[in-house]
Amino acid sequence: MKNYYYTLLAFAVLSLTSSAQQDLKLKFNHNGEFKIVQFTDTHIDFNNNKNLNVYDIVEKIINIESPDFVILTGDVITQNDPQEGYRRFADLFKKNDVPWAVVFGNHDGEANVPREQIAAYLNKLPLCMNRDKGMDDGVYGSSNFVLPVYGKNEKIEALLYCMDSNSNSTLKPVVGGYGWFDFSQINWFLNKSKTYTQTNGGKPLPALAFFHIPLPEYTQAWNNRLNPPLGVKNEDECSPDINTGMFAAILTTGDVMGTFVGHDHINDYIGVYYNIALAYGRVSKVMRNPQEDPLAGGRVIVLKEGERKFETWIRDMNGKRELDCTWPDSFANTGAEK
Numbered sequence: 001m002k003n004y005y006y007t008l009l010a011f012a013v014l015s016l017t018s019s020a021q022q023d024l025k026l027k028f029n030h031n032g033e034f035k036i037v038q039f040t041d042t043h044i045d046f047n048n049n050k051n052l053n054v055y056d057i058v059e060k061i062i063n064i065e066s067p068d069f070v071i072l073t074g075d076v077i078t079q080n081d082p083q084e085g086y087r088r089f090a091d092l093f094k095k096n097d098v099p100w101a102v103v104f105g106n107h108d109g110e111a112n113v114p115r116e117q118i119a120a121y122l123n124k125l126p127l128c129m130n131r132d133k134g135m136d137d138g139v140y141g142s143s144n145f146v147l148p149v150y151g152k153n154e155k156i157e158a159l160l161y162c163m164d165s166n167s168n169s170t171l172k173p174v175v176g177g178y179g180w181f182d183f184s185q186i187n188w189f190l191n192k193s194k195t196y197t198q199t200n201g202g203k204p205l206p207a208l209a210f211f212h213i214p215l216p217e218y219t220q221a222w223n224n225r226l227n228p229p230l231g232v233k234n235e236d237e238c239s240p241d242i243n244t245g246m247f248a249a250i251l252t253t254g255d256v257m258g259t260f261v262g263h264d265h266i267n268d269y270i271g272v273y274y275n276i277a278l279a280y281g282r283v284s285k286v287m288r289n290p291q292e293d294p295l296a297g298g299r300v301i302v303l304k305e306g307e308r309k310f311e312t313w314i315r316d317m318n319g320k321r322e323l324d325c326t327w328p329d330s331f332a333n334t335g336a337e338k
Contacts, residue, residue, distance in 0.1 A: 024099055024129055026069055026149045028157060032305035034149050036160075037065055037315075038210065039298045040073040040262030040281040041105070047079045051285040054296075055092055057317045058284065061298045062096050064319055069129075069147075070098050071162070073262045073281055074105020074212030080112045083121060090125040101129045103143040105212035105263060106167040106178055115142040115164075132164075140182035141166055146192050151305045158303050159196060159207035159255065161189065166213070169241065178213050178263075180240035186249050193253040204255035206308045208301065214239050214261045214280070217247045221271030221278040227331040229271030231280070231314075231323050232294060238264050250276060257308060258327055260301070266293045268314060268323070272331040282314045295320075 028034045039061075042054045062070065070093060077085035086102075093100045102122055109115035119142040122130040131145035141164030151157035166179030197204045216239040222229050250256045251274055258270075258277030265287060270279035279299070287293035297316035304310070313324040325331075 024127065026099060026129070026147055026160070028149060028151045028303070028305040029068065032151075034069070034158065034303040034305070035065060035067045036069050036071060036208075036301045036303070037061060037067040037298045038071050038073055038260050038281040038301065039284040040212075041075045041265055041283045041285060042072065042077075043075055043107070043285050044077050044085045045079040046084055050078075054285050055088060057286075057296055058089075058298070059092055059096070060317065060319065061315050062092075062098060065300055065315060067098060067300070069160075070100040071160075071210050071260075072100070072102045073210050073260065074103055074165075075107040075262065076102060076105070078107050078111070082108075082111070082113055082118055086118075086122065086125060090128060093128075094126045097127075099127045099129050101145075101147065101162055103162050103211050104141075104164050104167075109142075109167070119143060130162075138184060139188045140164075140184045144185060144188060146196075148196075149303065156196070156200070156205065157305050159205050161192070161207060161209040161256065163189070163209060163211040165211040165261075171242075175241055177241040178238060180213075180242060180244050181246040183244060186244065186246055189246070190249055190253065193255050197253070197255065204253060206257055206303065206310075207255040208303070208310070209250065209256050209259045211259070211261055213263050215247050215259065215278065216240065216243045217273050218261075218271075218278045221273040222269060224271055224273060226333045227272045229269040230325050230330070231269030232267065233269055234266035234293065235264055237267070247273075247276070257310060258301075260299065268294045268299075270312065270323070270325060270327075272327075275328065275331070277310075277327045277331070279312065282316070286317070 119132045143164040147160040148156040149158040169175045218237045265283040267280045268282045281299040282297040286296045295316040302311040311326050314322050
């Protein structure tokens with residue numbers, strides 16, 4: 001009987017937590033700014049004592065930047081049972097009163113717990129803003145949701161598209177390599193964008209998109225000599241082998257100003273292709289060759305209420321700020337793209 005009451009209590013707590021999650025809103029501050037910190041590729045593994053110092057790195061950067069929102073862009077917890085790792089993130093963000101969200105990478109869900117179960121677990125953690133319903137809503141993947149950012153008078157002023165770029169090819173052995181956006185996800189994005197644009201009087205809202213695996217167009221952004229990228233490319237982009245058209249969808253809708261990914265641990269550049277910013281975060285775990293590889297840290301993005309622009313920079317684990325730029329001003333060459 002005692003276990004029965006404990007079970008009822010547990011369900012009641014989860015129900016209250018889930019209800020509270022739905023009441024969370026992201027808002028521009030009184031200065032008309034909204035600050036995001038992106039952490040990526042933490043690869044935390046308690047079982048093998050790997051990358052546990054990531055929590056200290058994340059908290060240090062949060063204390064420096066005081067963000068309004070944190071997003072983890074994939075390959076977050078790589079041990080068999082990810083709950084402990086996510087609980088510790090939830091405690092950290094609750095302590096610092098920061099809403100947060102997660103999009104999955106190719107390594108998330110590779111162990112004993114599938115992505116759908118991780119998504120359901122995240123939906124109930126304190127201050128976590130994941131809103132994914134899993135594949136039950138007809139959209140492929142397990143971390144697809146949109147977070148509005150509200151401004152004055154409770155009006156939506158910006159959007160954050162959070163998307164699951166999936167894991168590995170579903171067409172093996174014909175096509176190998178990493179995963180890509182399913183057509184259902186592209187249609188989902190187009191429909192969401194259309195709805196928000198119509199609600200905004202036909203004017204696209206300023207938006208950002210966060211996912212894990214870089215689009216094939218990242219290579220063109222790196223090679224754009226008219227608007228050179230800022231940052232480093234220390235490895236080839238590990239994009240999908242086939243292109244299902246997410247960039248074309250983004251370009252067509254006109255709302256997304258930039259995309260932010262992880263996956264390639266030793267790339268941290270931001271470039272543009274057809275005036276869309278294609279950016280990497282900064283790997284948030286400590287790499288093996290600190291003299292050659294980017295120092296662990298996070299990418300900061302600041303939106304401006306009522307403006308189609310953002311500032312961004314890297315904050316490394318030692319507190320150093322680097323690679324400052326502004327979109328679109330830092331990439332203002334208006335010549336034809338190549």
